[in-house]
């Protein structure tokens with residue numbers, strides 16, 4: 001299920017087998033969720049712009065590779081803060097991090113942008129990530145949250 005804005009309309013995608021009552025309930029829920037995201041500035045558009053700013057700042061010479069085709073918030077990330085698909089240069093960021101400090105969110109985005117340049121976690125990859133001044137602190141923060149909440153979340 002998802003909801004997004006298309007001009008003046010809000011489009012809500014729900015399973016076809018839903019009953020009328022379920023449909024009304026979920027449309028209300030999804031519209032409220034979208035409105036809450038927009039109030040907090042957690043839209044896909046804002047996320048994409050943020051990723052572009054980070055790429056320009058830290059990965060400028062890789063601007064071709066580090067230009068994502070899309071950057072989207074996603075609800076279900078299977079234990080990952082963020083993920084990317086190098087084949088189509090798309091990036092997904094878990095909604096779970098929306099309440100984290102901005103510098104941690106920036107790190108998660110930059111981590112995925114760096115994967116568009118280097119797909120695995122080799123020395124070259126970590127050298128790119130280390131350009132972000134708070135990379136180590138952010139990694140510590142994420143590890144701490146993951147173990148405190150028993151989430152078993154990991155970087156990817």
Ligand SMILES: [Zn+2]
Pocket residue numbers: 111115121155156
């Ligand atoms: Zn990674």
